[in-house]
Amino acid sequence: MKRKFGDFGGQYVPETLMYPLKELEEAYEKYKIDEDFINEYKYYLKEYVGRQSPLYYAKTLTDYLGGAKVYLKREDLNHTGAHKINNVIGQLLLAKRMGKTKVIAETGAGQHGVATATGAALFGMECTVFMGEEDIRRQKLNVFKMELLGAKVQPVVSGTGTLKDATNEAIRQWVKLVEDTFYVIGSVVGPHPYPTMVRDFQRIIGDEARQQILEKENKLPDTVIACIGGGSNAAGIFYPFIEEEEVSLIGVEAGGEGIGTGKHAAVLSDGADGKVGVLHGMKTYLLTDDDGNIKPAFSISAGLDYPGTGPEHSFLHNTGRAKYEAVTDQEAVQAFKLLSETEGIIPALESSHAVAYALKIVPEMAKDEVVIINISGRGDKDVQTILNVI
Amino acid sequence: MNRITKKFQELQSKNKKAFIGYLTAGDPNIEKTEEFVYALEKGGTDIIELGIPFSDPLADGPVIQDAGLRALNAGVTVDKIMDLVKDIRKNTEIPLLFLVYYNTILIYGKEKFIRTCEEIGVDGLIIPDLPLEERDELEKIMDYDKLCLIPLVAPTSKDRIRKIIDGCNGFVYCVSSLGVTGGKSNFYSDIQSYLQDVKENSSLPIAVGFGISCRDDIKRLEDHVDGVIVGSAIVREIKRSKGDVIVLKEYIESLTK
Numbered sequence: 001m002k003r004k005f006g007d008f009g010g011q012y013v014p015e016t017l018m019y020p021l022k023e024l025e026e027a028y029e030k031y032k033i034d035e036d037f038i039n040e041y042k043y044y045l046k047e048y049v050g051r052q053s054p055l056y057y058a059k060t061l062t063d064y065l066g067g068a069k070v071y072l073k074r075e076d077l078n079h080t081g082a083h084k085i086n087n088v089i090g091q092l093l094l095a096k097r098m099g100k101t102k103v104i105a106e107t108g109a110g111q112h113g114v115a116t117a118t119g120a121a122l123f124g125m126e127c128t129v130f131m132g133e134e135d136i137r138r139q140k141l142n143v144f145k146m147e148l149l150g151a152k153v154q155p156v157v158s159g160t161g162t163l164k165d166a167t168n169e170a171i172r173q174w175v176k177l178v179e180d181t182f183y184v185i186g187s188v189v190g191p192h193p194y195p196t197m198v199r200d201f202q203r204i205i206g207d208e209a210r211q212q213i214l215e216k217e218n219k220l221p222d223t224v225i226a227c228i229g230g231g232s233n234a235a236g237i238f239y240p241f242i243e244e245e246e247v248s249l250i251g252v253e254a255g256g257e258g259i260g261t262g263k264h265a266a267v268l269s270d271g272a273d274g275k276v277g278v279l280h281g282m283k284t285y286l287l288t289d290d291d292g293n294i295k296p297a298f299s300i301s302a303g304l305d306y307p308g309t310g311p312e313h314s315f316l317h318n319t320g321r322a323k324y325e326a327v328t329d330q331e332a333v334q335a336f337k338l339l340s341e342t343e344g345i346i347p348a349l350e351s352s353h354a355v356a357y358a359l360k361i362v363p364e365m366a367k368d369e370v371v372i373i374n375i376s377g378r379g380d381k382d383v384q385t386i387l388n389v390i
Numbered sequence: 391m392n393r394i395t396k397k398f399q400e401l402q403s404k405n406k407k408a409f410i411g412y413l414t415a416g417d418p419n420i421e422k423t424e425e426f427v428y429a430l431e432k433g434g435t436d437i438i439e440l441g442i443p444f445s446d447p448l449a450d451g452p453v454i455q456d457a458g459l460r461a462l463n464a465g466v467t468v469d470k471i472m473d474l475v476k477d478i479r480k481n482t483e484i485p486l487l488f489l490v491y492y493n494t495i496l497i498y499g500k501e502k503f504i505r506t507c508e509e510i511g512v513d514g515l516i517i518p519d520l521p522l523e524e525r526d527e528l529e530k531i532m533d534y535d536k537l538c539l540i541p542l543v544a545p546t547s548k549d550r551i552r553k554i555i556d557g558c559n560g561f562v563y564c565v566s567s568l569g570v571t572g573g574k575s576n577f578y579s580d581i582q583s584y585l586q587d588v589k590e591n592s593s594l595p596i597a598v599g600f601g602i603s604c605r606d607d608i609k610r611l612e613d614h615v616d617g618v619i620v621g622s623a624i625v626r627e628i629k630r631s632k633g634d635v636i637v638l639k640e641y642i643e644s645l646t647k
Contacts, residue, residue: 003523012492012519014449015554016568019546158455159445168446176569277493278519279446291468292497293445 001029003192004283006318008311011191013281017171020178025193027098032200037093044089045204048122049079051086053205055212055372060342068222068365070358071372073209073237076347082377083205083233084115088184090201092119095182102126104177105184106170108135108163109302110142111377112186117151119184127151130170134161139302142381160296164307167280187230188310191281195235195310202236209372210240217370223248223361226374227353228324229265229304231313233376238322248323251313252357254299255326265297265304268317268324276314284311300329300385301349303377327356333389335359336379348377349385393485393513394538394560397436398595398616408561408617409646410597411435411624412489414457415442416466420474422633427478429635430624433642437485439516439619442471444491449518451572453622457629468498472506479511487514487540492524500531507537514538514560522554534559543588544568545578551591561595561617564588566602572622573601577611585614605645620645 004010011021031037045051054077058070075083095103103125107113113129120127129146133155136143143153159165167190174183188195188202206224213221224241226234228251241247256264259271267274267285274285279294287295287307297307316322327335332349335356340346347355354373362371379386401408411430415423423440430438443458443466450458475486488507495503495517507515514537520528525539532539538560543551545568555562564585566577578584581598588596598611599619608618624641631637 010524011521012524013521014518014544014565015521015542015547015550016544016565018521018523018550019544019548158452159459164446168448171448172451172570178568275497277496278491279493281448281519283496286493288493288497290497292491292494293443293462294493 001025001193001196005312005315008283008314009192009195010283011281012278012283013191014175016175017191020174021191021193027094028193028197031094031097037097041090041093044093045086049085049089050077051204052208053077055209055216057216058343061339064342065359065362067363067367068369068371070362071213071370072345073205073372073374075205075233076345076351076375076378080115080118081380082111082115082348083202083236084112084186085118086204086236087186087198087201087232088115088119091182091184091197092123092125095125096123098182100180100182102177102181103184104128104130104170104173104181105186106130106163106166107186108166108305109381110135110139110146111303111381113151113153114142114145114149116184117146117149120151121149128154130154130156130166130173132156132161132163132166135163135166135302162296163305164294171280187232188235188312189230189280189282189308195282195312198232199235199239199312202232203239205233205236205374206238206240209237213370213372219370220244220247221372222365222369223250223371224374225250225252225354225358225371227252227304227350227376228309228313229254229306229350231310233374235310235312237374238316242321249316249321250357251322251324252353253324253326254301254304254353255328256298256300258328259326263298264326265299265306266326267309268313269326272326279308282311284308284314285317300332300389301353303348303350304353325357327353331356333386336382336386345375346379347375348379349382351375351377392535392538392559393483394437397485398561401436402616407612407615408436408595408597409434410437410439410599410617410619411642412439412441412619412621414454414461414625415440415471415474416461416464417457417625417628418460418633419464420466420470424474424478425635426628426638428482429639430642431482431484433639434646435484435642436617437487439487439489439621440471440475441489442468442494444494447491449570451570451622453572453625457625468494472510475512476510485513486511487516488512489516489518492517492520495528500528504531504537508533512537514540516540516542516563518542522550545581545584551588555592555594558594561597562588562592563619564596564598564615566598566600571600576601581611582614589614608645
């Protein structure tokens with residue numbers, strides 16, 4: 001199994017973690033081609049998550065924009081309200097086969113934590129979620145949900161008390177608990193094999209979208225747009241289109257208050273000063289100061305608030321296969337409102353970034369062109385945030 | 391000959407074990423760090439590890455994490471630490487190592503970092519997040535006679551031990567447990583046979599670290615190794631005594647005598 005995407009990815013971790021990573025890689029290689037495993041994964045995606053998710057033709061939005069035809073991939077309709085659950089089901093089924101009885105996870109806004117707590121409840125596993133103190137304060141509802149689902153939320157006080165610190169702590173704890181504990185990473189980040197494995201569990205989004213658009217339009221899409229923080233929903237929807245050079249792939253980063261202000265979470269977009277470095281066991285583009293210390297990311301959307309991105313995105317960026325663009329908080333909020341008003345769909349603030357970029361390019365495109373926007377999650381969780389800014 | 395190799399040979403000829411002490415550079419400030427280095431040496435330390443603070447230290451526990459944060463808040467930078475070493479080298483030939491996370495090296499510039507270390511008289515690098523699989527990108531620009539890359543092995547390394555040590559120089563850093571630094575004497579259950587295993591697979595001296603906090607810990611382990619590494623306990627003592635250099639020297643003496 002390839003450890004790197006070009007120069008990116010790898011396993012930049014303490015030696016103590018090499019054993020559990022090797023154990024995980026071996027198990028994943030074995031089960032990803034095991035028919036029972038694949039069937040069980042598909043069973044739960046269909047019967048529990050509610051897949052497949054629709055590829056919805058957004059006619060009102062299309063008419064409003066007056067350009068290309070806009071389709072929405074409705075990951076917001078999944079159980080727990082986002083794409084995160086696809087990956088959690090995959091990793092937990094793998095954990096069970098590896099004989100692990102406990103799981104740990106890290107979470108920022110709480111979506112991955114809620115998904116992991118949900119899966120752990122479903123499969124009868126003990127679950128601990130590491131969450132920064134600051135995020136616990138900001139995301140009370142999700143903390144309550146995790147606890148309702150039987151998970152323990154472990155506050156992390158080190159560093160900035162946010163996602164990157166929760167991730168550090170989960171990695172540290174995993175080493176000590178590794179005999180009976182599986183670490184569920186929530187995005188296409190971390191040491192190999194996580195970025196590959198999480199992408200594989202999320203490619204269901206792209207596999208479905210590809211088949212659905214061929215049925216509806218009898219052709220591949222011209223453009224696929226997805227938001228990107230760590231980048232798992234984007235990796236999932238992009239992957240089945242990578243070989244099709246005519247399909248343009250666009251990842252939309254969180255531009256926060258504007259790239260020029262320094263208050264953003266973008267590392268790949270023009271003007272974002274992402275540097276190639278190492279964090280959380282992977283080599284990728286990061287926000288760092290001149291001494292290599294990680295700078296805090298900033299976004300109105302907690303799910304995009306990560307100071308780096310998945311290594312495969314760094315690779316797609318360097319090879320030019322995918323394009324990465326940033327939109328501001330304000331543009332994302334406008335897109336949030338517009339999609340709610342035109343289509344009656346309240347998207348997650350993360351997904352609103354993808355919508356916001358579509359608003360810029362769709363009017364310029366020809367009417368026979370087709371754009372798919374990945375609506376990675378629903379916006380219930382963000383209503384309070386929106387209330388505060390409008 | 392590299393100062394680390396020379397030091398181990400010298401100690402072995404006297405049938406002594408190496409005491410390796412750790413300091414977070416810049417905690418509480420860079421001037422104090424220089425005084426601490428001399429205090430450690432006077433107290434009987436044979437080799438000194440200087441930690442370059444990093445915002446996200448994966449291998450470290452709360453004591454060293456907090457020290458790093460204090461140092462960063464006090465405005466320490468990699469360049470200031472390089473200047474510090476340059477000054478220290480005017481006064482002592484004690485072997486000096488950097489404990490540095492890989493991102494610091496990458497962002498500073500690999501080539502520039504290595505050449506600067508060689509020029510100012512650093513003798514070795516301990517990079518806790520650069521395992522065997524990733525180290526070739528650095529190895530090919532290093533000259534071990536000037537600057538060693540200290541290999542780290544863990545209780546779970548097993549059949550990796552020989553490969554990890556192969557081609558390295560200086561000494562082998564044996565991690566005593568499966569957690570992070572500063573855990574309380576919570577050593578790997580079968581630590582003696584693990585250290586024996588490393589010894590058999592290594593032509594280099596071996597030293598053990600992580601969670602060694604008192605004279606008893608050292609006594610328990612020193613027969614099985616060529617050196618012991620004490621980090622969090624020293625950092626804790628510095629914080630407790632509010633950076634009192636005399637207290638620090640006496641504390642080191644209590645561990646080395």
